[in-house]
Amino acid sequence: MEKELWKGNEAIAEAAVRAGVNCFFGYPITPQNEIPEYMSARLPEVGGVFVQSESELAAINMVYGASSAGMRAMTSSSSPGVSLKQEGISYMAGAELPGVIVNVMRGGPGLGTIQPSQCDYFQATRGGGNGDYRTIVLAPCNIQEAVDMTQEAFDLADLYRTPVVVLADGMIGQMMEPIVWHDVPKRELPPKDWAANGRRGRDHNNFITSLRMDAPDCEEHNRALQRKYDLITEKEVRWEELDTEDCEILITAYGTPARIATSAIEELRAKGVKAGLFRPKTVWPFPSKRLAEIAAQPSLKAILVVEMSMGQMVEDVQLATKCVKPIGFHGRPGGMFPSVEGIMEQAEKLLKEVQ
Amino acid sequence: MKKQIIISGFGGQGVMSIGKSLVEAAVSEGMHATWVPSYGPEMRGGTANCSVVLSEEPVGSPVFTYPTELIAMNLPSLLKFEPNVVPGGIIFVNSSIIAEKVQRTDVKAVYVPCDTIANELGNAKVSNMVMLGAYIAATKALKVETIQQMLVHMFTGPKAKLVDLNMKALARGAECLEG
Numbered sequence: 433m434e435k436e437l438w439k440g441n442e443a444i445a446e447a448a449v450r451a452g453v454n455c456f457f458g459y460p461i462t463p464q465n466e467i468p469e470y471m472s473a474r475l476p477e478v479g480g481v482f483v484q485s486e487s488e489l490a491a492i493n494m495v496y497g498a499s500s501a502g503m504r505a506m507t508s509s510s511s512p513g514v515s516l517k518q519e520g521i522s523y524m525a526g527a528e529l530p531g532v533i534v535n536v537m538r539g540g541p542g543l544g545t546i547q548p549s550q551c552d553y554f555q556a557t558r559g560g561g562n563g564d565y566r567t568i569v570l571a572p573c574n575i576q577e578a579v580d581m582t583q584e585a586f587d588l589a590d591l592y593r594t595p596v597v598v599l600a601d602g603m604i605g606q607m608m609e610p611i612v613w614h615d616v617p618k619r620e621l622p623p624k625d626w627a628a629n630g631r632r633g634r635d636h637n638n639f640i641t642s643l644r645m646d647a648p649d650c651e652e653h654n655r656a657l658q659r660k661y662d663l664i665t666e667k668e669v670r671w672e673e674l675d676t677e678d679c680e681i682l683i684t685a686y687g688t689p690a691r692i693a694t695s696a697i698e699e700l701r702a703k704g705v706k707a708g709l710f711r712p713k714t715v716w717p718f719p720s721k722r723l724a725e726i727a728a729q730p731s732l733k734a735i736l737v738v739e740m741s742m743g744q745m746v747e748d749v750q751l752a753t754k755c756v757k758p759i760g761f762h763g764r765p766g767g768m769f770p771s772v773e774g775i776m777e778q779a780e781k782l783l784k785e786v787q
Numbered sequence: 788m789k790k791q792i793i794i795s796g797f798g799g800q801g802v803m804s805i806g807k808s809l810v811e812a813a814v815s816e817g818m819h820a821t822w823v824p825s826y827g828p829e830m831r832g833g834t835a836n837c838s839v840v841l842s843e844e845p846v847g848s849p850v851f852t853y854p855t856e857l858i859a860m861n862l863p864s865l866l867k868f869e870p871n872v873v874p875g876g877i878i879f880v881n882s883s884i885i886a887e888k889v890q891r892t893d894v895k896a897v898y899v900p901c902d903t904i905a906n907e908l909g910n911a912k913v914s915n916m917v918m919l920g921a922y923i924a925a926t927k928a929l930k931v932e933t934i935q936q937m938l939v940h941m942f943t944g945p946k947a948k949l950v951d952l953n954m955k956a957l958a959r960g961a962e963c964l965e966g
Contacts, residue, residue, distance in 0.1 A: 435814055437814055546826070603850075606823065609819075609846070610814045691849070692848040695847030
């Protein structure tokens, strides 16, 4: 298959089209503007609906509405805009509505900066809005993966009737690289017989809400949601490993920092430092089990977590490994990204400290 | 072979498109390549740059501290990135608007009067193609034929007459390496 050069944001948008998205609702914000821009031209070509909403709040509630009617619906934004969408995402989780939310993260807090960041990890992996819920969070580290994951996100959302977040950073959105449009494996999906799209011969009206006034009923709903999240944790956790068999230091990173780390690991190995990479591809569910296994390897001396934040995923690494090995952290917040040299230096420093 | 290139200049000088042309050509030659723009809150007339990696192996980090080549289309770009170029690397200077010389002695300097040549060819817009021609001639990282094929692809219909102009710009840039 032929390689094509694509910009990250546009590739994500085209991937959604190929996944059969019917409706896109969004409000502009850098660094994800190419997604709605692309959709505004492309979706009408395939009979879809594009609306530039009056606000982020409106966009996510349009997703709620379209999804309720059984459509494949999505929105995209960047950090401050995704914060505004949290109420709607919580309602979708409560009403068990599928939907895809792309967050091309930028530096925060508040309006922050337009440069790439990973500072929304907590928000994305802990639910983000009110209530006991989780969203599936897919974390691509290059454009090919962003394309594959975006397509998969729609199937996952429909399969589990839950919002799915594609958590990218500004670098993935803005950069260009070649990708291949190959067929992404499709899931067998149940019919959307729950959708509020007319009676269609049913003997009842479908009613979609997240409101459950009766406390015992609401408790049972929460338990049912948890069983679903347990099932997702059992079945959908994904990660990638590089040189983990014999490593003394395990660099753990997702997204762009993981990609930068692969170059650092290559150079560390060339210098005789046995480094490896553990890269979560789903950050919720987090690949805790496998990470704990690697942490227990006798050859492993330390773990270095690298993020474009002040340290968020590092808490999941601590939880997963129960800190059986020393855990170091290297973070570049506020729109900066780690360098190959910076990661190497931190890795060597940490190894020296633990020896 | 692995090239880590910084291309930098004023907005409007075509620095982003030099980068895109390099990446596109590399991909069509079967190489791996990445292009990362600086997309900061740049002011009008401010300096913009992009980072390009061309490699026979899959690209790990698309960003880097030490470029193997620097293409400086204006003075602020030369001043900013000259110290970071790897020893033995190449600095390409748009000598039409940069009077200063490269200070480093452990790198090769290539002076290309991009705007002067472009104006001689009758179209100021092709100054970036002049620089691209010089880059390819100096590094041999890509085949010039690949770029030529891209131009034929890019300019069709009423724009087809621009193919010849761009080919000439590439050739004139390459000539700057002779003698």
